[in-house]
Amino acid sequence: MHKILLFVIVITIISAKEPSLDEVRILICEEGAIPNNSIAKNNDNVSLSQLLLSLDPFTESKKNPKVLQDFEYLTSGYPQPLKLLTAITPNNGKSYISLLRPEYIKHISYFNHGRKITGAATFFVKGLYRGHVDFAMKKIDNRWEIYQFSLHNYGWIIIQAENGNWRLYKQKNTIGIKDSFIVNAEYKVVENASINNYEEDFTEVEEETFEMSEEDSMNLPFRGNFTNDAIGLGGGAHSRSLFLFDRNVTGESESTKNAVRAGLLWLKRHQQQNGRWDGEQFTYLCGRELKYSGMCDEAYSSQLTPSLTALSLLCFVTEERTQKTGEFRKQIKSGLRYLISIQDSEGCFGSRNENYYMYNHALAALAMVEAYNQFHYNPLLRNSAQQAVDFLVKAQNFGGGWGDKEGESNIFITGWCIMTLKCAQQARLNVSQKALVAATSWVNSITKNIEMKASNRTAIAAIVFYQTFLEIENSKKCVSFLLNQPEAKNSKSKVDFEYFYYKTLAMAQFKGNHWASWNEIMKTMLVDSQCTSNCKNGSWDSENFHKIRSGRIYTTAMNILTLQIYYRYNRMHE
Structure with missing residues (x-):
């Protein structure tokens, strides 16, 4: 991976308004991409995608099963490199490689604190991997930028330094450091969450988004500054358990x-x-x-x-x-x-x-x-x-x-x-x-x-x-x-x-x-x-x-x- 030369395009939202969900998922995708500069060869610039690729879910889950809530492979072993590379490389000429391509991000929830936004994103690629990452954004002048990613069950935080590089930190009891998330180590969904779903062209499963009006959303225990409050029902998590929704009982007519x-x-x-x-x-x-x-x-x-x-x-x-x-x-x-x-x-x-x-x-x-x-x-x-x-x-x-x-x-x-x-x-x-x-x-x-x-x-x-x-x-x-x-x-x-x-x-x-x-x-x-x-x-x-x-x-x-x-x-x- 480190031999592939790529150029990262960092997109910021040039607007004083709250970013749209589409803009947020593009930011997550591109700011979490694998960087191509020379510093990426050392630990001074570790992107979200690099961190995910370096994880060992099979081993780590034996110590702490919760890590699979953050990231897991959906294969019996590690995915074949060619399949993984094909999945994370855009086919539309974009000059980045990211495990969180926009179409893979199925849910985004966030809460607007004014000049800071904290949120979470769930991503899924059929037959390869799925996961959940928390993020934080801040407003610089009139632009929104992501400055932090967190995999709280694995215990890792990535924070963007002033020079634009991403630095890796090991978290302790809580997620993040100063001005960090409002989520504790036991994980509770960001209060006042807003949720949206997106079409799933890679997984061949249709997504359905159920919109709520602002009035309806106030009937829920998630009050706050909503962008788009919705309960989204997608195509399922492709369970592998002995239970739930299979078709091996005969006799239907x-x-x-x-x-x-x-x-x-x-x-x-x-x-x-x-x-x-x-x-x-x-x-x-x-x-x-x-x-x-x-x-x-x-x-x-x-x-x-x-x-x-x-x-x-x-x-x-x-x-x-x-x-x-x-x-x-x-x-x-x-x-x-x-x-x-x-x-x-x-x-x-x-x-x-x-x-x-x-x-x-x-x-x-x-x-x-x-x-x-x-x-x-x-x-x-x-x-x-x-x-x-x-x-x-x-x-x-x-x-x-x-x-x-x-x-x-x-x-x-x-x-x-x-x-x-x-x-x-x-x-x-x-x-x-x-x-x-x-x-x-x-x-x-x-x-x-x-x-x-x-x-x-x-x-x-x-x-x-x-x-x-x-x-x-x-x-x-x-x-x-x-x-x-x-x-x-x-x-x-x-x-x-x-x-x-x-x-x-x-x-x-x-x-x-x-x-x-x-x-x-x-x-x-x-x-x-x-x-x-x-x-x-x-x-x-x-x-x-x-x-x-x-x-x-x-x-x-x-x-x-x-x-x-x-x-x-x-x-x-x-």
Whole structure:
């Protein structure tokens, strides 16, 4: 690399106004490029691109897994030099080499302090590398210039000296030195962040940008001098985990696809203006379209609004991540915005005075974590997701489970919490290993004591899936019970939707006749029991089971998630 002679063009913004996001990303790209002058041969001029190329993510991550939040290669080993050089060399005649070409910068967030701007940029190149860098800009006369880059997890800062050279420093406890960032070493997204996304021509994944008005942005806990406040949903982070959004569960059909779509359209019609799904007030939205006249019934309580919003969001996030049509981006954006608006300073979603506060929080946390994991590690979502996970860990009972009442653990609430923590691990959020160990111990304890009887079948199915999610051996007695449980095979029978959800998650992990047989039963029962007329079209009645607890939104969202099993979680059992 050092033999390649290049000339760095340093662009400054000749304007007294705040720089545009396009101008900022060009500055990041060109000021982070590899310099060509003779001083670059020593340590007196080390650019951001040079620093990134010198890192050893594979070795460093063994000491500190957090470094992968700053920079990592997406290859099994170091990328082939030719591929890397091709990726970082512009093909439009520009005379620089930079690992952060403008089209690779997917998110920019920054806060304007007046004569100084602090911010962060996330970059991504499919199949090669991705990362996150913090930066600081200052106004010199009427020009904005970047004077500092930081990789806080690796512990490096690069500061531009008066002669224009970039000097490398090892940071200690905080990012930067005097007049540095407002981000601490544990990393929290710059408060009052503004976010934007850009087209992704290199990665062949479409970007969607969800703009908020200034009035809307003031409803979020990120108030300040905004350039462009938006929650951007991109093409995903290309997860390599055992979990989340793959297509190795067979059995999907046109009837299941149609049922899922009809369900999503029903949820879309019954989302409140502020982004929530309200268990009591959703009926106020009935009959607005001539095609879907009439009224829905089975409203329940607004106390469950956070969890109903989360379940509905999970349906849309799953579909959007898989289909990539952008059809439901508005529903996702407003739903996430609502959840952020009801999150308190400790990370809890919704009121803790409600009877179902931990149930609400667990589901809302899962929705936020999955959204963050799938949409390019959006910094605005990261802060909310991490705080939600932190609150979850603090709320864990002594025995390792979770419940709405202190000291009392509920098997289903605990399950949602386990799913959240495992998904947070995949998303490289900070997760307490002790919390997962304690949860595993709790599941093992419940497994030993549960009776194998029909009244416990939903809990037994849930246990089998939790064990899979925790990557521990399945209980033979629970699996045997599930495989030998007699099931109704016609749509005239009452459908226990919650049981169907958990059994489908469990059975999908097993190949062969067991899954094929259950899949046919599940498809027949759910597809045939879906409402097909008037405003109820696409939803499911909940009068057969759990009406007291949930209502039509809950039943509909759970059934959609069940029918999305084919592309929601990877199969782990061979």
